[in-house]
Amino acid sequence: MRKYVYLDHNATTVTRPEAIQAAMSIFSSVGNPSSVHKPGREARKVMEQARTSIAELVNGSAEDVVFTSGGTEANNLALIGCGRTRRLVSAVEHSSVLNGGGEIIEVDENGVVDLDRLDEQLLFDDTPALVSVMLANNETGVIEPIKDIVNIAHRHGALVHCDAIQAAGKIPVDVIDLGFDLMSLSAHKIGGAAGSGALIAPGLGSETGCNLKGTLLGGGQERGYRVGTENLAGIAGFGAAANAALSGLSDFAKLAKLRDAIETAIKMIEPETVIFSEDVKRLPNTSCLTMPGTDGDTQVMAFDLAGIGVSAGSACSSGKAKTSDVLKAMNVSNENARSVVRVSLGWNSKASDVEVFVEAWRELNSRKSSRRFNLSAA
Amino acid sequence: MAYSDKLLDHYENPRNVGSLNKDEGDIGTGLVGAPACGDVMKLQIKVDEDGIIEDAKFKTFGCGSAIASSSLVTEWVKGKTVDEASEIKNTHIAQELSLPPVKIHCSILAEDAIKAAIADYKSKKSSKSRAAE
Amino acid sequence: MSMTKGNWSKDTPLYLDYQATTPMDPRVLEKMLPFFSERFGNPHSRTHQIGWDAESAVEVARAQVASLIGATHKEIIFTSGATESNNLALNGVGRFYKDKRNHIITCVTEHKCVLDTCRHLEQDGFEITYMPVQQNGLINLQELDAAITDNTLMVSIMAVNNEIGVIQPIKEIGALCRKKGAFFHTDAAQAVGKIPLDVDDMNIDLMSISGHKLYGPMGIGALYVRRRPRVRIVAMINGGGQERGMRSGTLPTPLCVGLGEACELSEREMGVETERLKMMRERFYTKINERLDEVFLNGDLEQRIPGNLNISFAYVEGEGLMMGVNDLAVSSGSACTSASLEPSYVLRALGVEEELAHTSLRIGFGRFTTQEEVDYAVEKIANEVTRLRAMSPLWEMAQEGIDIKSIEWADH
Numbered sequence: 001m002r003k004y005v006y007l008d009h010n011a012t013t014v015t016r017p018e019a020i021q022a023a024m025s026i027f028s029s030v031g032n033p034s035s036v037h038k039p040g041r042e043a044r045k046v047m048e049q050a051r052t053s054i055a056e057l058v059n060g061s062a063e064d065v066v067f068t069s070g071g072t073e074a075n076n077l078a079l080i081g082c083g084r085t086r087r088l089v090s091a092v093e094h095s096s097v098l099n100g101g102g103e104i105i106e107v108d109e110n111g112v113v114d115l116d117r118l119d120e121q122l123l124f125d126d127t128p129a130l131v132s133v134m135l136a137n138n139e140t141g142v143i144e145p146i147k148d149i150v151n152i153a154h155r156h157g158a159l160v161h162c163d164a165i166q167a168a169g170k171i172p173v174d175v176i177d178l179g180f181d182l183m184s185l186s187a188h189k190i191g192g193a194a195g196s197g198a199l200i201a202p203g204l205g206s207e208t209g210c211n212l213k214g215t216l217l218g219g220g221q222e223r224g225y226r227v228g229t230e231n232l233a234g235i236a237g238f239g240a241a242a243n244a245a246l247s248g249l250s251d252f253a254k255l256a257k258l259r260d261a262i263e264t265a266i267k268m269i270e271p272e273t274v275i276f277s278e279d280v281k282r283l284p285n286t287s288c289l290t291m292p293g294t295d296g297d298t299q300v301m302a303f304d305l306a307g308i309g310v311s312a313g314s315a316c317s318s319g320k321a322k323t324s325d326v327l328k329a330m331n332v333s334n335e336n337a338r339s340v341v342r343v344s345l346g347w348n349s350k351a352s353d354v355e356v357f358v359e360a361w362r363e364l365n366s367r368k369s370s371r372r373f374n375l376s377a378a
Numbered sequence: 379m380a381y382s383d384k385l386l387d388h389y390e391n392p393r394n395v396g397s398l399n400k401d402e403g404d405i406g407t408g409l410v411g412a413p414a415c416g417d418v419m420k421l422q423i424k425v426d427e428d429g430i431i432e433d434a435k436f437k438t439f440g441c442g443s444a445i446a447s448s449s450l451v452t453e454w455v456k457g458k459t460v461d462e463a464s465e466i467k468n469t470h471i472a473q474e475l476s477l478p479p480v481k482i483h484c485s486i487l488a489e490d491a492i493k494a495a496i497a498d499y500k501s502k503k504s505s506k507s508r509a510a511e
Numbered sequence: 512m513s514m515t516k517g518n519w520s521k522d523t524p525l526y527l528d529y530q531a532t533t534p535m536d537p538r539v540l541e542k543m544l545p546f547f548s549e550r551f552g553n554p555h556s557r558t559h560q561i562g563w564d565a566e567s568a569v570e571v572a573r574a575q576v577a578s579l580i581g582a583t584h585k586e587i588i589f590t591s592g593a594t595e596s597n598n599l600a601l602n603g604v605g606r607f608y609k610d611k612r613n614h615i616i617t618c619v620t621e622h623k624c625v626l627d628t629c630r631h632l633e634q635d636g637f638e639i640t641y642m643p644v645q646q647n648g649l650i651n652l653q654e655l656d657a658a659i660t661d662n663t664l665m666v667s668i669m670a671v672n673n674e675i676g677v678i679q680p681i682k683e684i685g686a687l688c689r690k691k692g693a694f695f696h697t698d699a700a701q702a703v704g705k706i707p708l709d710v711d712d713m714n715i716d717l718m719s720i721s722g723h724k725l726y727g728p729m730g731i732g733a734l735y736v737r738r739r740p741r742v743r744i745v746a747m748i749n750g751g752g753q754e755r756g757m758r759s760g761t762l763p764t765p766l767c768v769g770l771g772e773a774c775e776l777s778e779r780e781m782g783v784e785t786e787r788l789k790m791m792r793e794r795f796y797t798k799i800n801e802r803l804d805e806v807f808l809n810g811d812l813e814q815r816i817p818g819n820l821n822i823s824f825a826y827v828e829g830e831g832l833m834m835g836v837n838d839l840a841v842s843s844g845s846a847c848t849s850a851s852l853e854p855s856y857v858l859r860a861l862g863v864e865e866e867l868a869h870t871s872l873r874i875g876f877g878r879f880t881t882q883e884e885v886d887y888a889v890e891k892i893a894n895e896v897t898r899l900r901a902m903s904p905l906w907e908m909a910q911e912g913i914d915i916k917s918i919e920w921a922d923h
Contacts (some may be wrong), residue, residue, distance in 0.1 A: 006561055010551035012761065020547045027543075027728065030526050030534035030840075035838040037833065038524045040531070041380075069591030069730065071758035072750040096750025096759055188761065193547055195591070195730045195763025215747065216598045217631055218624020227624060228594030229532065229723060231730020232765070300558035309559030381834075395902045413866035413905060416854070417826055420904035438903040439826060442834035445902065469715030474809060 009346030050239025141286025152269030169245030196234030406499025529875030595720035603744030670702035675810030676819025685714030704777030725771030896897025
């Protein structure tokens with residue numbers, strides 16, 4: 001039997017062998033990084049190495065890295081811990097940002113933040129604010145103009161949090177260049193294991209950094225910004241995955257060719273297909289596209305039966321039959337939003353995976369065509 | 379926390395452990411620190427007629443850095459005059475043993491101990507000379 | 512005498528710090544491994560079999576955790592560890608019921624994360640009672656009974672103390688709470704898998720569980736939240752609505768699987784393991800007392816988990832002793848606060864004098880401790896204590912019959 005073709009890497013990607021190996025070496029040892037004896041000190045060393053690797057992935061410094069249990073916790077920590085009561089979040093944010101509440105920053109039909117609108121929102125209210133915009137969107141892959149957002153926000157004295165969970169490891173991310181105040185990362189999206197993430201806060205603990213306050217209490221780990229015994233194996237794997245992702249960035253960029261191959265082939269099969277955010281800067285691995293007339297749910301089931309894993313949207317919305325908030329914010333018609341699937345390639349995706357997917361897509365689409373034909377014949 | 383080889387050597391092979399008879403006139407005893415704080419140092423010097431420290435002994439209740447600091451100063455004071463010995467600064471001790479920042483207080487305690495021993499010796503000597511007058 | 516170190520090698524210290532963290536059981540790791548590689552799915556992906564596979568593994572694990580404490584699987588929420596569970600239990604219940612009752616009772620020997628959270632709640636308008644403990648480390652039930660009022664929302668008392676290993680009278684506390692209508696939360700990080708726990712029998716409403724204290728992985732824990740009668744909590748981490756909205760975030764499948772397997776192994780082997788560890792502990796305690804005078808046990812000997820000893824070696828400072836026994840991984844004070852090396856607040860709460868508190872070592876035995884290791888550790892510690900006492904001015908004074916309390920020590 002053919003191997004299952006996994007094209008849902010934005011939900012979680014295949015753990016990199018380097019990360020597994022790093023985690024394994026922790027699992028077979030023992031040591032609490034807070035203990036002062038030798039195993040404890042060894043554990044701490046591993047943790048600090050990983051911290052450096054993660055900083056390097058985003059051109060930051062190790063002192064700015066706070067380990068968390070994952071991206072969702074990092075987002076929560078940024079939003080709550082930054083101490084700003086007024087909050088502005090883009091309409092296409094992940095639920096862990098969106099559900100925290102705040103004023104919505106609108107996006108255009110491509111899902112890109114409306115910069116003028118943001119400027120206005122900040123202009124007429126001088127309550128110290130936090131602006132939270134993701135670097136790349138999980139559903140469409142759209143890359144937001146973070147640098148411009150930072151410029152506008154800082155001009156108005158607002159802090160900027162950037163959820164870079166989907167972007168890190170896929171495109172170059174440069175803490176210094178982008179200039180935000182807080183950034184979230186997740187291990188399992190870059191080839192580490194789930195259960196580990198980080199908040200990056202440039203200048204943390206110094207006068208130039210933002211005044212972050214931990215949300216959990218007790219123990220004093222991570223300088224009090226995030227207490228609790230650290231997920232050491234996860235952190236070690238995170239560090240190894242960061243190293244691998246950094247050196248694999250140019251290979252990852254090449255996934256755009258595979259992604260474009262999918263889109264070109266599908267448009268030839270079905271010219272009515274809509275590909276969202278096609279004309280703006282996107283992640284090289286993500287395609288959000290419709291199969292006109294076929295529900296996303298029907299598609300994902302059919303693809304799964306054909307041995308292909310894709311998603312109808314974000315994994316966190318737990319398969320509830322509702323249209324995507326992201327597409328809604330982009331003013332996508334109900335019909336188009338209902339017939340969408342997201343294809344996301346990963347570091348181990350191959351050209352043959354693309355072929356399998358395109359064939360399955362063609363097959364499914366033709367069944368619909370014949371259905372349509374039958375109906376009109378009847 | 380990584381400790382220097384010198385520190386570990388003094389901890390594992392402390393020099394001049396022991397006690398001198400504190401009631402002798404040529405012996406100065408310094409007892410500093412407190413059990414409740416986790417450090418107590420007893421440092422004793424034996425001074426010859428020319429004012430030179432011919433022997434030194436210590437006993438210490440404390441961490442490895444405290445033990446090494448006191449061991450080191452007993453080595454240093456031997457052969458020095460009382461005045462030379464009183465010049466020893468905690469920074470010298472901290473530097474020699476590469477003490478980590480959280481352990482600097484151990485070197486301060488060792489400096490206090492040597493000062494206290496010298497003060498004890500001097501007060502004994504002055505009371506003795508007064509008695510002789 | 513010649514001392515062999517058995518199955519551990521010179522460059523890895525003999526591990527006797529099982530209350531700080533436990534090594535992972537190889538059987539746990541084996542169960543976890545596939546979920547790092549071929550079964551890597553996101554358990555919240557509902558659109559393909561890779562996701563369903565991960566989800567079903569997580570649910571098996573949830574049932575394994577529930578079974579160990581007599582709960583149902585729907586009452587288990589996965590968290591990143593016991594610290595988060597404790598924060599969530601206290602904050603979550605506190606924030607939900609704040610308008611109804613605002614008094615919380617806890618105990619002075621609780622883990623830092625419980626005490627810190629309580630202090631934070633105090634600033635938010637809660638009234639907190641910090642129960643003292645008796646000399647043996649156990650709380651006085653009459654005093655607790657008297658402290659619970661009509662306004663008491665919750666009692667949070669740990670099942671087993673991390674430093675001295677004493678077991679609180681959980682069942683009796685649960686009964687008191689039920690009688691008075693207060694919720695009962697217990698931080699059971701050190702207890703789960705070590706002593707039998709049954710949430711119904713003991714009337715426990717919330718229980719914090721840690722993975723890496725019971726031979727599972729770090730980075731995973733759980734909170735038991737009772738459903739009948741229902742306990743409501745406000746979430747601290749919001750987002751995708753996982754864990755029925757009580758704790759958002761992608762569940763780490765391999766870690767969940769590891770915690771589940773660790774619970775199952777503990778449930779199966781607890782009886783045998785308890786007997787074995789009791790023998791180890793007795794052997795250590797007897798032998799060390801044969802070798803040394805003025806050795807004091809901190810905390811009750813009987814009401815204690817089998818894998819813990821906390822001993823004061825009078826006249827020898829604990830940190831100095833640790834340096835001398837550096838091929839043993841033991842702890843002086845709790846791992847979480849040991850960077851500061853202040854005398855343990857737990858020992859102080861027992862009324863242990865500061866000078867004795869400074870001389871304590873925590874020795875933790877566990878699943879992989881061998882008799883040979885115990886014997887080696889006794890020899891090593893006894894030799895080192897003897898060596899350090901010979902250079903201790905306090906020991907000298909004690910031998911000369913000088914009472915060290917009669918000396919006026921300088922503050923420093």
